[in-house]
Amino acid sequence: MAIGHADNDEEINRPVELKSSPHLGADLWPRLPASWQDRAHGAAQQRYGHVFDGVAGAAGPWWPLRPMVFSAAFHQELGELSDRLAVLVLEACRRRAGTAGELLDLLGVPAEQMPLLRKDEPLGDHLIEATRPDVVLERGIPKFVEINIDGAVGGTAQADLVSSRFHSVLEAELPELSLTVPPSAVDSRFAQIRAQFDGAGEVHLAIPMYAHGILPGAATEADRIRRHQPMVDSARRLGIVAVPCPWRELGNDADFRLVSGETRFDAVLRLFITAVEPPSAGFTALINSVQHGAVQMHTPEASWLLSNKAVLAWLWEDIERLAPEDRQFVHTHLPLTVAVTPEQEDTVRQVIPDRQDWVLKPANGHGGDGVVLGRAVDDETWRTALRRAVAKGGHVLQRFVQADRTDMAFYDDRTGTVRSESVPFVLGPFLFGRQISNIFVRHSCPGGGQVINALQGSAMNTVLIAGSLPV
Incomplete structure (x- = not known):
């Protein structure tokens, strides 16, 4: 597969039509008057222990002092885009397999890793009833860097607890804010x-x-x-x-x-x-x-098989077979993803000198384990990682997304001080029954690494929905 694609007009199974002008995503908190932000941060500093009590993965020493805030329109749009991706992923699998067992073999996942799998299970719509994609924003446009399709998606209780607790803190300190959970x-x-x-x-x-x-x-x-x-x-x-x-x-x-x-x-x-x-x-x-x-x-x-990142590469392989609206969706919202296989060795060779623009990921991994950011390593480390991935199989290359940042205030429980820093973030919208609910947020902390994941030391957070904010 060469890097770059041509479109044609062939159409197959068209899902629900997308809106032509997606809402740009932006954290609205920085639009609040500075005095209001200071009051909110002060109140949260006194209550951070309560806000994050029992929240899986929240271990300090950096504690966010406010949630992220998005418009209701963006919240709805994010749900629609997330569901669209789940549909496209399922259809990409159906073009290649009819049952879970066939898909298991095609993806090369060892059967012993999935003892609960019923191999005769049809690839039906029931498989996309629970999803949580990982989404970053690039100039306000949602970019899906992976999609978790599984009942075991984590963070539901954490997102609910933190959003409701932050809402209580803010409602008591700033009742004039029009925020909802x-x-x-x-x-x-x-x-x-x-x-x-x-x-x-x-x-x-x-x-x-x-x-x-x-x-x-x-x-x-x-x-x-x-x-x-x-x-x-x-x-x-x-x-x-x-x-x-x-x-x-x-x-x-x-x-x-x-x-x-x-x-x-x-x-x-x-x-x-x-x-x-x-x-x-x-x-x-x-x-x-x-x-x-x-x-x-x-x-x-x-x-869980649908979460395999190789399926995202299949969407790019199938790009010329998709309906025009679906091609537009993939080009706009899915970073170019390529399977790392011996058959794609020419493509892999092309990215060796361009490590700044690529991320190497295990296709069946989770928790950020095994992810190599080209821009975070030297040339030799990058070449070695690519050689090993080609030899081992089960990896994908994905275009690096220059994620938007937001200014976040943190409380440092070691020093008792507050520090603000511009940090990248990942949104994890939960869809059950194909409808969006809460959003699980992970973002970097001061001095944190470039891989944004709970197991890599990122902070847990969530969102509140804005009605109207004073600007």
């Missing part, structure tokens, strides 16, 4: 689960207590269960009995249904990535139930 991501997730059991009575849902994850302050099992209480409460309001379960408490009955004591579960909320979860008897029981069709899982593990 986005729809709850936790509630939206459980509403989507409840919709799968339309007409049924009470639904029993297991939430396995995964071993691999981040639960700050959860030193004991009781603490870990308590951290899931917002999910339990949300589920109860929708007629779902959600039970956080340690793996040792899960087993099978004679019909391979998933049970814990006398409770038989209708569904499972999978908040873990199977490939990194240690084996256990309870995990084996879940595998048995899923493979026998005895429990419904949110979401089927097949959905």
Whole structure:
């Protein structure tokens, strides 16, 4: 594949038509009068411990003193664009495979990494019911650097907690501000689960207590269960009995249904990535139930295959086959992405001298692990990384996006001082049932690295929605 593409007029399966003029994204907070910003920062400095209490990944020493603020129009537009990408990703997979097993083989993902996968699962629309893309803004235009399509997308409770707590702080200090909390991501997730059991009575849902994850302050099992209480409460309001379960408490009955004591579960909320979860008897029981069709899982593990970054490269490979509106979408919102394979060695050779413009990523990675920013390494390191990626396979190259920045005030808990810095950020809008809810934000901290990810030391944050702001 050469770097650069020609368009033609061939059309296939056209999704919902895009608006012709997307709203430009911009953090509106800097438009507030300076005196208002100072008052808000002072109030948040006194309450930062409360705002971030129990928020996974929030560990200091730098604490954001305000949320990001976006217009309602941009919030809606971001949801529509995110759903459009999910549809295009699913269609790219359908052009190549009909079942999850065929897609697994095509992507080269080892089957042992996905024991919950039902290989005969069709690639249906149900696979894109839960998504959280990673979006940066470039001159206000959303750029999708990856898309997570899976029930295990993280950050729902964190986004809800931080947005509601920041809103309380700001409402008390600056009641004249017209800010609202986005729809709850936790509630939206459980509403989507409840919709799968339309007409049924009470639904029993297991939430396995995964071993691999981040639960700050959860030193004991009781603490870990308590951290899931917002999910339990949300589920109860929708007629779902959600039970956080340690793996040792899960087993099978004679019909391979998933049970814990006398409770038989209708569904499972999978908040873990199977490939990194240690084996256990309870995990084996879940595998048995899923493979026998005895429990419904949110979401089927097949959905995770759609998150593979090689699929983004497929969209660029298919660019001339897409409808004109879809070609426009890809060119505008998806940075050029190329699979790193021996077949693409000529393309890889082209980017060797242009490392400033490229990012090397594992196709099936998460958490920023293994990402190499060309502009952050020297020539030899870049060449070595590319050679290894070609030899190993399972990588993509993506055009570097010069992300917009915003001025963020941080409290340093080591010195008790406040520092403002212009930082890049990543937006993670949650879509459940293909509707946007809250937004999970990660941004750099003072002195932070160039990879913006929770596991790379970035700060957690969220958004509030502006009605009208004084400027």
